[in-house]
Amino acid sequence: MSTDVEKILRPIDNPIPPFPPKYMKLASGDEMVIRQVGREDIPDILRYVEPLIHVERDYYDIVAVRLYSELLAYYRYRVQDEYVLVAQIDGELAAVVNGRLLSKEVGMSYHTVALRRGLRVGAHAFAAKMEYHIDIIGQKEVLIVAESPIGFRRWMIEYGLEKRFHMAHELGGVPSWSLTKALFDQARDTLVVGRRPVPPPLLEKAKATILPPSDPPTPPTDLLAATRSLYDSTGTALMSQRWKQERKG
C-alpha cells in the first residue's frame, strides 16, 4: 500500500544531460571547481546551509530557508526536474546553485548562495547554471527573481534581464525576470568564465568530500545589530536602546 502511494507522490524526472564540470581561477589565485551533485550529496550540503537560516544580513536567512527546502525536496523526491550544482575551493563548499525545468524550453532558476564572500563565487556559480540551462540543456529562457539587492545587481543589472511580470515565479509567486539565449550570448565573453576539462586531481579532490566552508557568513554577535543596520547605519538606535536598558537595570 505505502509503496503504491509513494509511486503516486514521487514525480518522474525528465532525462536531461549532466552538467560537465568546469574550473576557474579566482581573483585570490584559488582554483574553484563547479560540478553537479546528486541526491547522495544533499545531506552534506544541508548541514552548511542550515546555519545561514539565522543570518539576516544580505537576506541569507530567506534564501537559506528556501534553498534548504528545495534541497530537501530534491533529496526526498518531492520536486520534479531539479538539479544542484556546487562550487568548491580546495574541496570547501563555496557556493550552491539550483534550479529546475518548468518545461522543455523554459528553465526556473531557484537559488544562488555564496558561502565565501568577496570573490564573485556566487556570480560565477550563477553563470554556470545559466550555461547549464541555455547551452547544455538547450533551453530558450530562464525565469529568475532576486530576493536581495546584491542579487538584483548581479542578475537583473549585470545581465540586463527582461521583465516577464505576467509570469509568477515559483519563489514566492513574485513577478519573474528572464534571461533569454540572446542575453546570455551577450554576456558570454564577460560574465561566463571557466575551462574544461577539469584537471583530474582537482576534480577528484572536489568529489572526495564536500568540506565545510572555512569563513561562512555568520549572524552578528550582537543580535540587535541586524535590526540596527536596517534602520540606522550610525548605530544610534542600538545605543539608545542599550542606554534605556541600562537605566532600567
Ligand SMILES: CC(C)(COP(=O)(O)OP(=O)(O)OC[C@H]1O[C@@H](n2cnc3c(N)ncnc32)[C@H](O)[C@@H]1OP(=O)(O)O)[C@@H](O)C(=O)NCCC(=O)NCCS
Ligand atoms: C548574491 C550572492 C550570491 C552574490 O555572490 P558573489 O557574486 O560571490 O558576491 P559577494 O556576495 O561576495 O559580494 C557582493 C558585494 O559585496 C561585497 N562584499 C565583499 N565581501 C563582503 C562581505 N564579507 N560581506 C558583505 N559584502 C561583501 C563585494 O565586494 C561585492 O561588491 P560588488 O558587487 O561591488 O562586487 C551573495 O551575495 C549571496 O549569497 N547573498 C545571499 C543570498 C542571496 O541573496 N542570493 C541571491 C538570491 S537572488
